[in-house]
Amino acid sequence: MISPQIRWSLDDFFLSAQVDENGVLSTPLSIELENEGFLPFTVTGLSAEVPGLRLLPAGDTPDEPDAVTVNGGDLQVWTRRVVITDCAAVPREPQPVRFTYTTWMGPGSSEVIWKSGQLTVDGRSVPIAWQRGLAGKVCNDAMSPDLF
Incomplete structure (x- = not known):
């Protein structure tokens, strides 16, 4: 099988703490999918087993489709929601x-x-894992008095 040539990256510019009426802490996650090849591909799913984080299923809305097609040489941003279940548990x-x-x-x-x-x-300069940086920013933002 020939794999598509994809550049996957996380855009953390739009990370923001959002707390719903049940006290659930989450943030939208913007994922950049760049097709470095000539033929289109469709991303149909995303999963991760990260302690302290949970990726929610796609909402199949215009802002959060369940799949995204990226044409050759194109870039698409796919938004998914991640819930922070335990800030301290994120590896x-x-x-x-x-x-x-x-x-x-x-x-x-x-x-x-x-x-x-x-x-x-x-x-x-010390490297910080993507999921630790995400959780740290969102958890710290959640403690901001401006959120409530």
């Missing part, structure tokens, strides 16, 4: 996410570890 080591997709040759899957960010501590 410090980068965790993989699994995408499922279809191409003209049939279905496939890819496991990806998103690029980690950097934190400056005592003048030196």
Whole structure:
């Protein structure tokens, strides 16, 4: 099977703490899918087993479709919602996410570890896992008095 040439990345610019009427802490997750090949592919699923985080199923709304097609040489942003169930339980080591997709040759899957960010501590740069950075920002924002 020939895999599509995809650049997967996480756009953390739009991360924001959202607390619903039941006290559930979540954030929209913007995922950039860039097709570096010539033929289209459709991403049909996203899953991850990360302690302290839970990816919600797609809502199949215009903002959150259950699948997204990316034409050759194109870039699409796919939005999914992630719930932070336990801020302290989110691991410090980068965790993989699994995408499922279809191409003209049939279905496939890819496991990806998103690029980690950097934190400056005592003048030196320290890597911080993507999921730890996400949870840290959202959990800290949730403690902001401006949210309530």
